Amino acid sequence: MELIGHLQLGFAAAAGAQNLLACFTGALLGTLIGVLPGLGPVATIALLLPLTYGLPPLTALIMLAGIYYGAQYGGSTTSILLNLPGEASSVVTCRDGHPLAKQGRAGTALAVAALGSFFAGCVGTLFLAACAPLLMRFALDFGPAEYCSLMLFGLSGAVAIASRSLLKSLAMVVLGLLLGLIGTDANSGVARYTFGLRELDDGVGTTVLAVGVFGFAELLHGLEHACRRTPAMRPCGRLWPDRADTRRAVPAVLRGTALGTLLGLLPGAGALLPAFASYALEKACARDPARFGQGAIEGVAGPESANNAAAQTAFIPMLTLGIPSNAIMALMIGALTLHDIQPGPQVIVHDPVLFWGLVASMWIGNAMLLVLNLPLIGLWVRLLATPYRLLYPAILLFCCLGLYALANRTGDLYLAALFGLLGYLLQKSGCETVPLLLGFVLGPLFEEHLRRALLLARGDASVFLQRPLSLALLLAALALILGALSPTARRARRQLATEPV
Amino acid sequence: MFRRLTALSMMLMMLTTLVPVPAGAQAGEYPQRPVTLIVTLPAGGPTDAAARTLATALSQALGQPFVVENRPGADGAIGARAVVEAAPDGYTLLFSVGSLVALPHLQSPPPFDALRDLAPVAAIGSYPFALFVHPSVPAANVAEFIEYARSRPEPLFYSASTPGEALAATAFMQATGVPLTRVPYKGSSQALPDLLAGRVQLTFGPVATGLPHVREGLLNALAVLTPKRLPALPDTATLEEAGIRGVTVPSWQAMLAPAGTPPAILDQLASATAAALETAPVRERLTKLLLQIELLPPAALAQRIEADDALWQRHFAATAAARQP
Numbered sequence: 120m121e122l123i124g125h126l127q128l129g130f131a132a133a134a135g136a137q138n139l140l141a142c143f144t145g146a147l148l149g150t151l152i153g154v155l156p157g158l159g160p161v162a163t164i165a166l167l168l169p170l171t172y173g174l175p176p177l178t179a180l181i182m183l184a185g186i187y188y189g190a191q192y193g194g195s196t197t198s199i200l201l202n203l204p205g206e207a208s209s210v211v212t213c214r215d216g217h218p219l220a221k222q223g224r225a226g227t228a229l230a231v232a233a234l235g236s237f238f239a240g241c242v243g244t245l246f247l248a249a250c251a252p253l254l255m256r257f258a259l260d261f262g263p264a265e266y267c268s269l270m271l272f273g274l275s276g277a278v279a280i281a282s283r284s285l286l287k288s289l290a291m292v293v294l295g296l297l298l299g300l301i302g303t304d305a306n307s308g309v310a311r312y313t314f315g316l317r318e319l320d321d322g323v324g325t326t327v328l329a330v331g332v333f334g335f336a337e338l339l340h341g342l343e344h345a346c347r348r349t350p351a352m353r354p355c356g357r358l359w360p361d362r363a364d365t366r367r368a369v370p371a372v373l374r375g376t377a378l379g380t381l382l383g384l385l386p387g388a389g390a391l392l393p394a395f396a397s398y399a400l401e402k403a404c405a406r407d408p409a410r411f412g413q414g415a416i417e418g419v420a421g422p423e424s425a426n427n428a429a430a431q432t433a434f435i436p437m438l439t440l441g442i443p444s445n446a447i448m449a450l451m452i453g454a455l456t457l458h459d460i461q462p463g464p465q466v467i468v469h470d471p472v473l474f475w476g477l478v479a480s481m482w483i484g485n486a487m488l489l490v491l492n493l494p495l496i497g498l499w500v501r502l503l504a505t506p507y508r509l510l511y512p513a514i515l516l517f518c519c520l521g522l523y524a525l526a527n528r529t530g531d532l533y534l535a536a537l538f539g540l541l542g543y544l545l546q547k548s549g550c551e552t553v554p555l556l557l558g559f560v561l562g563p564l565f566e567e568h569l570r571r572a573l574l575l576a577r578g579d580a581s582v583f584l585q586r587p588l589s590l591a592l593l594l595a596a597l598a599l600i601l602g603a604l605s606p607t608a609r610r611a612r613r614q615l616a617t618e619p620v
Numbered sequence: 621m622f623r624r625l626t627a628l629s630m631m632l633m634m635l636t637t638l639v640p641v642p643a644g645a646q647a648g649e650y651p652q653r654p655v656t657l658i659v660t661l662p663a664g665g666p667t668d669a670a671a672r673t674l675a676t677a678l679s680q681a682l683g684q685p686f687v688v689e690n691r692p693g694a695d696g697a698i699g700a701r702a703v704v705e706a707a708p709d710g711y712t713l714l715f716s717v718g719s720l721v722a723l724p725h726l727q728s729p730p731p732f733d734a735l736r737d738l739a740p741v742a743a744i745g746s747y748p749f750a751l752f753v754h755p756s757v758p759a760a761n762v763a764e765f766i767e768y769a770r771s772r773p774e775p776l777f778y779s780a781s782t783p784g785e786a787l788a789a790t791a792f793m794q795a796t797g798v799p800l801t802r803v804p805y806k807g808s809s810q811a812l813p814d815l816l817a818g819r820v821q822l823t824f825g826p827v828a829t830g831l832p833h834v835r836e837g838l839l840n841a842l843a844v845l846t847p848k849r850l851p852a853l854p855d856t857a858t859l860e861e862a863g864i865r866g867v868t869v870p871s872w873q874a875m876l877a878p879a880g881t882p883p884a885i886l887d888q889l890a891s892a893t894a895a896a897l898e899t900a901p902v903r904e905r906l907t908k909l910l911l912q913i914e915l916l917p918p919a920a921l922a923q924r925i926e927a928d929d930a931l932w933q934r935h936f937a938a939t940a941a942a943r944q945p
Contacts, residue, residue: 168664317727320695440813456828461828463835526693528693571803575814577774
């Protein structure tokens with residue numbers, strides 16, 4: 120009952136004209152930058168931060184939050200239509216979303232993504248409202264040993280989702296790991312693989328790699344086929360999923376939401392991990408995993424729900440403990456600090472209007488996004504009718520703008536161009552680039568937590584087996600590997616390998 | 621289309637003539653065009669906030685926009701290099717923090733010479749640091765803490781996410797003889813969960829990060845690393861009160877210029893900064909950020925940088941010696 124009272128307080132605060140406007144502006148802006156590849160929420164929020172100094176704290180926070188979860192919605196659009204992920208977290212959506220678009224079912228894929236995101240957003244918000252303080256204990260109990268095992272689980276999954284060659288997939292993960300090692304080692308302070316370039320001291324940016332390997336490479340790939348009409352040009356088809364799609368998508372949305380809600384709680388797990396973990400889960404649950412990568416609706420529904428649920432629950436560590444779980448949350452803490460609010464456990468108690476107002480605004484924002492996105496689907500698809508000579512330079516321009524805005528460095532643009540070439544060559548040689556990105560993101564986290572866990576255990580490696588959560592994750596990783604090696608999975612891959620791409 | 625653009629630019633030009641030109645912006649005087657203030661940390665953090673506060677005040681005082689440009693990376697070396705290599709004409713300035721002086725000792729080859737390549741303009745103050753411990757450490761003050769740490773069979777863990785935090789911990793170990801084990805982190809946001817869960821027992825961290833958790837009883841502040849007690853933590857003694865000297869984190873926030881910038885411009889910037897620090901809005905905003913306002917004019921800042929340089933040199937020599945078998 121206390122919850123209802125709190126929510127009433129929140130809705131009363133969030134439903135004010137100024138806050139509604141902020142919510143709408145944020146959500147719309149978020150959708151737009153989510154759609155534009157390369158231009159991500161981090162750069163946008165960083166640019167807009169000074170503008171929010173003049174706003175009341177709740178209004179500022181509502182707008183910034185809107186940009187953040189709006190981007191999770193928008194990111195799927197270009198993934199599905201153009202095979203260009205608008206956000207790093209929607210990389211996974213490309214795998215099945217784009218094949219669906221090629222089959223002329225872009226409308227269904229986009230609608231499922233939007234509906235799944237909406238459901239996940241609502242559940243994530245409810246979770247945030249109902250048990251934020253309780254959930255914090257879970258997040259705090261998750262120590263370096265657990266993180267290390269979680270990353271190992273993720274890395275095994277990256278190999279296991281291979282739809283064609285296991286060996287190529289493994290090679291891609293390892294290449295990703297190696298790229299992830301570039302930069303200053305936190306333990307010794309030594310710069311690794313930087314070739315004396317100071318720009319590489321902090322490593323390669325995830326956005327730089329993602330825009331290069333996915334965005335630029337796809338543009339190169341598209342240019343090659345530009346003379347032919349692309350399959351995505353087919354009519355977008357019906358919007359609402361038919362019965363067969365619904366039967367497949369609903370459980371995927373539920374599983375994705377649950378997974379995203381939990382993983383979103385963990386500081387540092389990022390937005391890619393929930394989406395990708397959900398994809399791996401769907402593939403493991405499916406009766407015929409061979410459909411994945413060929414346009415399985417579950418492969419869109421699960422990850423999209425997971426990343427949106429995670430986007431909502433990522434606020435829990437920030438609001439209850441003042442721990443930012445990603446770069447965006449760090450910026451929000453910056454915004455709050457400027458308004459003399461120290462994010463921490465006391466925010467809920469001392470500033471209930473702020474906390475519950477934000478929670479309520481997320482609900483309103485998610486509903487707005489759904490209303491905004493469903494009619495927009497037709498528009499986005501029509502956008503594809505733009506001739507490539509106009510569309511491609513425009514995408515290229517936005518990619519470059521976004522990349523430059525990250526750190527005001529031109530070097531990042533050259534690096535992304537280089538990765539574009541690499542991605543193109545990999546695509547040509549039949550290597551999937553999703554495992555590459557996963558290895559790149561998860562590998563350094565794995566190393567960091569492995570070393571930290573061993574340091575804190577004073578060198579006792581059995582710590583990974585003694586902690587129950589860590590042990591469970593290690594066993595799950597083992598199961599993933601064994602599953603991928605099983606004769607059934609092998610047969611499915613062989614069958615696919617003989618089919619034309 | 622073209623006609624519309626011309627009309628738009630006409631309107632813009634008319635608008636610009638409407639903006640009042642403040643006094644002191646006559647021809648021949650500095651500044652005649654916008655000034656870039658390069659910040660070596662990402663947007664949204666405390667240093668960025670301090671820099672933007674100063675930039676706004678200077679824009680008003682000197683009649684030209686001071687534009688903040690965040691150039692993070694390599695612990696600040698990338699932004700600092702950009703300023704060192706810029707023309708020394710007063711139109712590219714640096715806003716950075718105390719750990720900048722550590723970089724030439726940390727990175728090889730040294731990215732710049734902290735004493736020669738940069739001309740100090742003014743420091744506006746510093747972010748205070750404190751010794752925070754997890755409540756599982758049964759100590760209400762520094763003396764009890766030292767006793768507890770000594771009685772343990774294994775050294776306690778401390779988290780360090782910046783060179784400054786490690787510097788303070790090393791100095792503390794040297795001053796007290798208490799052994800501690802360092803757990804390195806890439807940022808305080810990563811260190812905080814382990815500290816709040818008690819996997820790491822202590823840190824010499826920024827007050828702004830630890831304070832909310834102290835208020836909730838999730839952390840204890842045993843001592844502040846400042847010369848005087850802090851208004852935000854009135855009951856917490858300074859380390860010097862506990863009899864421990866020389867444990868500091870050089871955390872000044874200052875504006876610097878490329879070496880060779882005309883002294884007249886440096887003086888103008890320094891006096892404008894000093895004047896800005898006297899105004900109520902600037903003081904209020906900086907205080908909100910928990911910044912301890914303390915103006916250091918060019919000469920004093922130069923002295924501070926020299927002293928810090930010696931401090932870092934000793935620190936890195938000591939840690940290098942400790943690593944030798």
